[in-house]
Amino acid sequence: MAKAKKDLMCGPGDFVVYPTHGVGKVVDIETREIAGQKLRLFVVSFDHERMTLRVPTAKAEVAGLRRLSSRKVMETALTTLKGRARVKRTMWSRRAQEYEAKINSGDPVLISEVVRDLHRNTGQPDQSFSERQIYEKAIDRLACEVAAVDKSDKEKAMVKLETLLSAEKPEKPEKTEQSEEVAKPEEKAKAEPKVIEENKPAQKATSKAAKPKTAAKKPAAKAKPAAKPAKKAVKKPATAAKAKPKAKK
Numbered sequence: 001m002a003k004a005k006k007d008l009m010c011g012p013g014d015f016v017v018y019p020t021h022g023v024g025k026v027v028d029i030e031t032r033e034i035a036g037q038k039l040r041l042f043v044v045s046f047d048h049e050r051m052t053l054r055v056p057t058a059k060a061e062v063a064g065l066r067r068l069s070s071r072k073v074m075e076t077a078l079t080t081l082k083g084r085a086r087v088k089r090t091m092w093s094r095r096a097q098e099y100e101a102k103i104n105s106g107d108p109v110l111i112s113e114v115v116r117d118l119h120r121n122t123g124q125p126d127q128s129f130s131e132r133q134i135y136e137k138a139i140d141r142l143a144c145e146v147a148a149v150d151k152s153d154k155e156k157a158m159v160k161l162e163t164l165l166s167a168e169k170p171e172k173p174e175k176t177e178q179s180e181e182v183a184k185p186e187e188k189a190k191a192e193p194k195v196i197e198e199n200k201p202a203q204k205a206t207s208k209a210a211k212p213k214t215a216a217k218k219p220a221a222k223a224k225p226a227a228k229p230a231k232k233a234v235k236k237p238a239t240a241a242k243a244k245p246k247a248k249k
Helices: 002-007 057-063 071-081 092-105 108-118 129-150 154-166 180-248
Strands: 015-018 022-034 037-046 051-056
Touching: 015 037, 022 051, 022 129, 037 057, 051 057, 071 108, 071 129, 071 154, 092 108, 092 129, 108 129, 108 154, 129 154
Parallel strands: none
Antiparallel strands: 015 022, 022 037, 037 051
16 A cells, blocks of 8 residues: 555645646545446645546546646746746737646746736736736736745735736847748738839830830831822923913913
């Protein structure tokens, strides 16, 4: 029995993290018969949600149940809060899905990125209702794990996080991430002027080549009126010859 307990990732009284519910406490390890099979289950209590969860010990890692993060991982998460927000230039609905995925991953570093991006200091635009909901959910998850690692309460952990968030950010601004959908139109806009510039010399060359053709046709049109004076010169002597005999009579 003692060997079986050593093989488990945690025991009664230990704090664990479940991805979609946050930090919980293992209350007991019980054995139950389900569908004719005996299963050992972790009984995890989540006080902040007033919920008890039973996870099979054999599938705990597959389900995402894990121990508390190490202090080194938590320091990385807290350092992330000190950086500048990096907001993608995409629709809010898509960003909200990404934030929810990060929160449900259970990774404190990813959760701290959500808190950092959605935090608003004084003088900045207020959060929308949906932004506020996701922000509160993320900072609550992070504060619970910080409190469990530091062996303090949630209120002290919340004050610690708020202090880090309100601290002065580095002067050098970080570049905002752009999604592929936003980057593609910009690449197309840059490529279009090149095509226009390449076509302009071709248009000038064709227009210059066409001008000599029209100039060659104009002299041919002027040569036709030259035949008309010859006909008038023949008719004039005839009229003069008829008029002289009439004067003799």
